[in-house]
Amino acid sequence: MSNYKLGLDYALALDQNDTLRAYRNRFYIPKDKNGKDLIYMTGNSLGLQPKSTKILVQQELDDWANLGVEGHFEAKNPWLNYHEYLTDNMAQIVGAKPIEVVVMNTLTTNLHLMMVSFYQPTKSRYKILIESDAFPSDKYAVESQLRHHGFDDKEGLVLWKPRVNEELLHCDDLETILNEQGDEIALILIGAVNYYTGQFFDLKRITQLGHKHSCKVGFDCAHGAGNVTLNLHDSGADFAVWCTYKYLNSGPGSLAGCFVHERHAYKKDLNRFTGWWSHNKETRFKMRDAFDQLPGAEGWQLSNPPILSLAAIKASLDIFAEVDMEQLTKKSEKLTGYFEFLLKTLGEDTIKIITPSAPNERGCQLSIQVKNADKLLHNKLAKMGVVTDWREPDVIRCAPTPFYNSFEDVYKLVETLKSILDE
Template identity: 70%
Template sequence: MQHTLQFAQQCDAEDPLKHFREEFLLPKDTQGNNLIYLCGNSLGLQPKLTQEYIQQELNDWAKHGVEGHTDAENPWLPYHEFLTETMASIVGAKPSEVVMMNTLTTNLHLMMVSFYQPTPSKYKIIVESDAFPSDKYAVESQLKFHGFDPSDGLILWKPRAGEDLCRFEDLEQIMAEQGDQVALLMIGSTNYYSGQHFPLKKITELGHKYGCKVGFDLAHGAGNIEPKLHETGADFAVWCSYKYLNSGPGSLGGCFVHERHANNDKLNRFTGWWGHNKETRFNMRHEFDALQGAEGWQLSNPPILSMAAIRASLAVFADAGFNKLRKKSIKLTGYLEFLLHDLENDAINIITPSNPEERGCQLSIQLKSANKETHTKLTKTGVISDWREPDVIRVAPAPLYNSFEDVFEFVQRLKKVL
């Protein structure tokens, strides 16, 4: 690798996926120049297809009214099914194990209704210590709902003193000491702050060894890493679609339920009519008859305009091929890491693992003795990244629309700011 603009441009010229950048709307400054957008870990960019896909549903709504449920070009009744196959391939699941519905934390609560089954002696929940706050709030509220004190029932898997990353052997130690009291491991697959990607299969096997249910939050994993959920064997997983999946702010989330639970009528669940047998759903007078697989956890008829945006994004993913995107991502983030190390600046510390198998595209850059003003100055140079207290800039070169030149220019501007 070389620390030159020419090398970055050569990498872009040789990139077989480079044309997908043209499939997205890139933010611009007041002079009309493209900003360097490295914030797909918070909100992905808009695919150009999105307006077309949403407009189609608006047109069909205007043309057909309620009959659009059956007569629209893409009928609304089965619309969520149009998303399933591509979404399942991205998260490594069988189509029957995946459904797009609700939003992430809603889905997490629904999954815990089914898979958090505490007893007086086996009730504790493990999360990573710096889990995304919404996950922590959700599991704390579930503990309280079941009558347990979170100060006792919530176990935090922490990095060791002076370290930034969680060690698997420390989770093993927690389970060795308290596994007979643990009911659920609920881990973020890729930590939002550090960018650390956890060993999902090993965590699942560890949890199941002690008779625990295991679930993952893929908010920073879906569309970023290859979670291989079916092979991993997790009981459930949840994710949002507006980060790496580029479906627009606040768009619908996704849910995975392993096929071994597909027909388990002994599981508790909160139910709604969209999870009912499709053949009798509109009869309105049948007792609840759950659909098989993940679809059976649906509650309400879905928001079609949001699903249209997801469908547009998934069309781009399907065209690119997720395995190819992951290969590019490893190269792109590796180049970013090389350039940052090449600066030889003691103020910079990358807290994300250096092993590509232990991270996605995000690098979390710790700036020693810096504050948010440093990030503000970087933003004024035309870079969109994000700041996380107390001293970290998160940078995520997304392989669908970011280039090697983006990465090179970012490091040049960071160098000037520092």
């Protein structure tokens, strides 16, 4: 913290020495009515559009126009295998082996498909453990799974809660829950990075604790993929899911990612829902053949994917292929550390940062509470060209992302916030 300095000149110097600064020009930066760049801090909700996206999507539109159905085989990027063009890059981003990763469906759909396989309740072991403040969609999904299997969706839900007067979770408390109720818990599902606080959990420790008590363990990495070093394979998790429209910059509602650990890759008897895209590729079009399960994460696919969405994802992943996660997280730590330093100059009696201060316990997001502030503060920031994310009851989430946010962005955000507070 003490290495950072005040003043715009310092922010500009940091940008000048930033080896990734040129990547900002690879994205469209939203502008205000006067054509001035907005300070965009919501890559944790929707990542910005790579300039290459139009080119890649247009390629598929052109091939569709010119080739029709033959585009499945004759397109520049044949559609039949299009999802495979994304696998290696996606596996690198989330720290997995290619056989463990597939791009398909949307996040909550994938979550349900994973629970078909990895939530196998019995009369004595049927509970599902989640964060008490999990992302609502995850909570709704697990409650519906409990109901689907005939259990009470309140009694069957185990909540990992913060301690009194705290916002963050402690792994020791999770261990206590498992020591007390572990033999009743069938599944642990945790957001790898909590959407509200920005806390990044120790995935490996959580997995080890869960497996010690014979629980299956999965992670929702919506706020982790492209943001932090997940190392999903090494974590030992049974499965993970994530969206691609936040830090992976693939466009609103785009397809999602799915990880299934390789130890499950060849378990053809593992319960699952299936479709023709999880069938053996060699015989997929021999319509009357009996079902033949694909190995690995691909074996959880259902349908042929929407190519235009895959093209948008490819545009972003091609950029990620140029910069590894180590480089990205190195800049991210510096960018967010600088942000934290500047916020603290406003005074702890005014600003409270609820995100962990330790770099290994967070990604780029800082969640801040401003004393006596409500959504009017968020609205004022928006009017002054700062795009942040408001979450009830009193948190502003800001995520300076390393591909397209600058140190100058961070400096101007804090100066804008200060000017509003000084009114």
